[in-house]
Amino acid sequence: MLDSRVLKTLEFDKVLALAAQQCTFPAGRAEMEKLKPNTDFATVERLLQETDEGLAILRVRGNVPMGGITDIRPHARRAQIGGTLSAQELMETASTIRASRIFRQFIEGVVQDEEVEIPLFVDIKDNLPIVTGLEHEINAAIDENGRVLDSASSALRSVRQSLRIQEGRVREKLESIIRGRNAAKMLSDTIITMRNDRYVIPVKSEYRSHYGGVIHDSSSSGQTVYIEPDAVVQANNEIRTLKSREKEEIDKILRELSAKVQEYAHDLFVLVDQLVAVDVILAKAKYGQANRCTKPAVNQEGYMRLAKARHPLLPIEEAVANTIEFGDDITTIVITGPNTGGKTVTLKTVGLCTLMAQAGLPIPVLDGSEIAVFGSVFADIGDEQSIEQSLSTFSSHMVNIVDILKNFDQDSLIIFDELGSGTDPQEGAALAISILDEVHGTGARVMATTHYPELKAYSYNREGVANASVEFNVDTLSPTYRLLIGVPGRSNAFEISKRLGLGDHLIERAKSFTGTDRGEVDSMIASLESSRVQSEKDAEATHALLLETETLKKELAEKLAENESMQSRLEEKAKEKAKKIVEEARLESEAIISDLRALRMTAGASVKEHELIEARKRLENASPKEAQKKAPKAKAAPRPLQVGDEVKVLSYGQKGTLIDKVSDTEWVVQIGILKMKLEQSGLEFVKPEKEKKMVASTAIRGRDQHVKMELDLRGERYEDAIRRTEKYLDDALLSNYHQVSIIHGKGTGALRQGIQTYLKKHSRVKNFRFGDAGEGGMGVTVVELK
Structure with a gap:
């Protein structure tokens, strides 16, 4: 604990x-x-x-x-x-x-x-x-308002029935009294009321002797007395007896039910x-x-990576998110820089996220974050000066630090805020270095803040230690609260003073007092900051370009595979169709030859010319062709016809090849196994198949392809991811895509599960599956669209 x-x-x-x-x-x-x-x-x-x-x-x-x-x-x-x-x-x-x-x-x-x-x-x-049995027994005896029901027992029902009858009789008698001839004069109000659980009427004080009976109460002014007339005294006594019996029966029922509860x-x-x-x-x-929190992955190795972590107690709109990663190669982070820059907030963010995760609470980070489970967490934060113990700020910190050093181990997370502060700067810096060496040497995970310049170089000669700082915008004279790991902080005092109007000669004189080493260190830090900013921009641009290139490569590969598959299917279909046509032509040719032989056998030399023409016509019709259409007027050839050109015979609707030129207006055309002499006006030039493929291919490549074949949702929050998925599926359906991929990453599985739950309910999703080994595996869902 x-x-x-x-x-x-x-x-x-x-x-x-x-x-x-x-x-x-x-x-x-x-x-x-x-x-x-x-x-x-x-x-x-x-x-x-x-x-x-x-x-x-x-x-x-x-x-x-x-x-x-x-x-x-x-x-x-x-x-x-x-x-x-x-x-x-x-x-x-x-x-x-x-x-x-x-x-x-x-x-x-x-x-x-x-x-x-x-x-x-x-x-x-x-x-x-x-x-449930106990629930039913209680509900059978007691209503939802806590009143025992008449049906709880037959005895209670009988008592309450008698009680209602008796109360009715009393009210009848009293109503006859308040409706009497002199009632308006003698009564303060013509109503029946209760005093001491008995029915009474309000009588003016001067007429109290007129009705007789028992006086139970009087008004604060003394002008009204509440009298139980003699006529109802006995009946009220009977009511009291019945109420006593009712209470006894209710107590009995409650005891029985309480015994059931005991069981x-x-x-x-x-x-x-x-x-x-x-x-x-x-x-x-x-x-x-x-609070837009997520469940982190957990480990026992002391490693944590908090993606865009926010302080849990700051408003979401105001908190600056920082990505914090350490505990693997780097086990100690020292954050340097001036006060009010957000160093303490960063420490508390790490400490609070750790405690929250170990209590089962989701933490304010992006999905895919990871955090360690520590055996102990220690923190020395803030000014814990104790007046009762007469301890200074430095002494108070030291008391906590001594306690930490006695109890920590390699399975600990230790947080130091302003380590070594409150005493002489030189001695404080030396103590801070010594304490950091002690805890870092055992393998514990440590985060510390300090404003001592001596600790800026702490990480450069110690393995497993990294410097960090909180970014400060000199132009606006305010911190940005962004954590910069790997870059030590600098005070920015000279830049701030200059922005506020301090004279240049004063600033230059002050710089001369800081010494050459200090100036070189500040220049080095400034150069590091500039290089870091440029590196971040270059890394982002490179990453975006890489993603775009990978996506384009994948789309091209898919399109090539799709085209090859389509071409293969078309070739198979064409072969089947051609085979069928040839088979039909062969059968018809055999039938014609058989008929010619029969004619020769039966008619001999007496076969007439028109019979041969008819047989030849049947042989011509046996050639592969489409349904004949009436030949339209031939269009002008795009270029002069040449031997070997492929043409369309308009009168038959068939394609053929030019074999020979008979004259300027006639050509010999071969259609399948037949050769015919045809007029040039009935022929139409047909472009070679190769040219058509090139045109078709160009048309395909020129088609609008702005909708990608995959959607990348890694790092998205659940609500944003669902909204983007919905829009992407609409675009894919409009683009006639039959299959798309949704990249959600592996992570904790929450985003993947949410996406697949949404896909189950989508009316246009036919099926979906995880990607194969070459498609991204469990990090990708492949969706088949209707």
């Missing part, structure tokens, strides 16, 4: 207070507020998985029914020792049991619909005791514990949803 002082120093209690606001009932809020980070790796993994399942349920269902729950553990405890519960307490017990039944049915519905995988919630559901007391304890646990899990999830 972590030191409570560290939790307070890092303001972990404030985060819990914000998360507790998301709880449904007081017991859940109380449990959330006393939550502590866990140091067991397996437990932390389970806590984060529970929260992630809660986030998944909230995404697909919006909310979880948790109404009507009360912490009935005190009721069950009192029933255990033989106490009698009130009707209200019994009603709360039944309501809580009903809430557990509704929750159990809700989880079963989510599982049956296969919307998300929630094995831990299923375990909680399975561990909920089923005490199920243990189950009720477990039931409430489980519901409180669910309330806490859902509150964590709701907090994460409201």
Whole structure:
């Protein structure tokens, strides 16, 4: 368990207070507020998985029914020792049991619909005791307002029936009195009221003796007395007797029901514990949803990478996000630079994110972040001066640091703020270096801030240490709060003074006092900052170009494969068609030859010319052709016809080849196996097939291809990713794509699961699958469109 002082120093209690606001009932809020980070790796993994399942349920269902729950553990405890519960307490017990039944049915519905995988919630559901019988027994005797019903027992029904009859008789008698001839004069008001559980009437003080009976009360002025007339005294006595019997019967019913609660007391304890646990899990999830938090991956190696991390207690719009990575090759980071630059905020961001993750809370970082589970976390932050102990700022820091040095180990995260401050600068810097060497040498993960210039060179001669600073904009005279790892900070005092109007001669004189080494160090830092900014810009441009090139390469490869596949299919289809046509022509030719032989055998030399012409015509018709069309007027040839040109015979609708030129107006054309002499006016030049392919290919390449074959969602938040996916699928469908790829990365799987849940519901998605080994594997979903 972590030191409570560290939790307070890092303001972990404030985060819990914000998360507790998301709880449904007081017991859940109380449990959330006393939550502590866990140091067991397996437990932390389970806590984060529970929260992630809660986030998944909230995404697909919006909310979880948790109404009507009360912490009935005190009721069950009192029933255990033989106490009698009130009707209200019994009603709360039944309501809580009903809430557990509704929750159990809700989880079963989510599982049956296969919307998300929630094995831990299923375990909680399975561990909920089923005490529906007790719920039914209580509901049969007590209504939702906590009143015992007449149907609770036959004796109670009989007593209440008699009581209503008797009360009716009393009211009849009193109504006859207040409607009497002198009632308006003698009564303060013509109403029937109650005093001391007895029916009375308000009588003016001077007429009190007129009605006789018992005076039960009087007004504050003394002008009105409340009298129970003699005529109803006996009837009121009877009512009181019946009410006493009613109370006895109600007490009997409550005792019997309390005995039932006693039987199920243990189950009720477990039931409430489980519901409180669910309330806490859902509150964590709701907090994460409201503050744009994600579930990080966790490890035991001390490595952390927080992508665009924000301080949890700062407003989302104001917090500056920083990517912080260390714990692998770099185990110690020293942040230098002036005050008010955001160094302390950076330290608290790392410390708070660690504590939150180890308590099962999602953290304010982008998806894909990773954080370590530490056995202990130590922090020395802020001015902890103690007046009672008469300790100075420096002494107070030293007390904490001494305690840290006694208890830390290699499995610790240590945070130092303004290490060595509060004393002589030279001695303070020396102490800071010595303390850093001590903790860094054991392998602990360390983040420290300091404004001592001596520590700017600390990382250059120590392995595993990196300098860092918080960026300062000299033009605006304000910090940007961006963390720059690898670049030590500088004071910027001369630049700020110059911007504020201090004379150049004063600044130059001041520079002369700082010494040559100091000036060279500042120049080196300035050069590093400039180089870093340029390197970041170059890296971003290179990365964007690389992504674009890879995408284009993949699109071209897919298009080439698609074209080759289409060409192969067309060739196969053409071969099949040609084979069929040739076969039909062969059969027809054989039939014609058979007919000619028959003619020769039967008619001999007497075969007439028109019969031969008819047979020849049938042979011509046996050649492959399309349905003949009436020849339109021939268009002018694009160039003079030549032997070997392919032409279209307009009268037959068939293609042929020019064999020989008979005259200026006639050509010999070969159509299949036939040679014919045809007029040039009935021929049309046909471009070679090679030229057509080139034109078609050019047309294909020129088609609008601005919609890419893949969508990259890595690093996107869930809501933005769904919105981009929806638009991309619309564009792909308009472009007649049959298959596209969505890149979501592997990460924690939350984004992948959300995308695939959305695809299940999309009306135009035919099917989807994970990418093959060459397509990106589990980091890519390949979508087939209708």
